[in-house]
Amino acid sequence: MRISDDRYSRDRQRFDVALRFIRHEARTHTIRTWTGLSDDRIRKLYRSYMCGPQGGSLTRHRGKSPQQIGFFTRSGRARQEAALLASLCRLVGAMPESQAPELARALPSLGRGELLCQAYEAYRGLVLEPLISFEHAVFLLTSLVRGDELTLAGCPDCGASLIVDRWSLRAPRCAMCAAQPEPLEITPPPE
Ligand SMILES: [Zn+2]
Structure with a gap:
């Protein structure tokens, strides 16, 4: 009984995470890697999501994931x-x-x-x-x-x-500090 309960909640979690990834327009490959669901189940989930009230605004991305x-x-x-x-x-x-x-x-x-x-x-x-x-x-x-x-x-x-x-040679500073003409002298507060 316990094992099937665990299994059920694991499957539930798998679908929930996959659905969140779909809402964020993740690629099938990414969803498969992170949830372990098969392409077929992802496609079915995707189709049923598209038929729902929020499905219309979704863009399906194809091709490779970002690499630059x-x-x-x-x-x-x-x-x-x-x-x-x-x-x-x-x-x-x-x-x-x-x-x-x-x-x-x-x-x-x-x-x-x-x-x-x-x-x-x-x-x-x-x-x-x-x-x-x-x-x-x-x-x-x-x-x-x-x-x-x-x-x-x-x-x-x-x-x-x-x-x-x-591998950047310059010491990195944030945009705000980089816009300052001179680096700010920070005086430590008195003890
Ligand atoms: Zn800064």
Whole structure:
């Protein structure tokens, strides 16, 4: 009895996460990787969602998932939004503390998929016209956890979260601090 209950709730969770991914216009490949559902079941779920009241506004994306980390560093706004999303991922627990390629490979799971949706939904709620699609959010999280190209760091002047190219030679500062003519002298508060 217990086993079938567990199995039922696991299947339920699988469908819930897949549905959230579908709402965020994730690709079939991404949904399969994170939920373990077969392409056939994803297609059926997708069709039944499209027939529902919210289905009409959905765009189905085909082709490859994003692969260019330059997307997150191409402009100040992209960097800022990527840093916000990454901070939210860290805050809800979708992003592990450490970075390693094997951690990135082990990322896709139901539990982490739920947390990623939570972070992404918070990001969409905070940014008026968000630049980052859900597929890009998956890619950002994976790249940051892999840690070989991008990393989440703090601005040395103000401590704001920053997306940093691992191999960048310039010491990275946030847009606000970079706009200052001179670095701010921070005087420590009196003891
Ligand atoms: Zn700063």
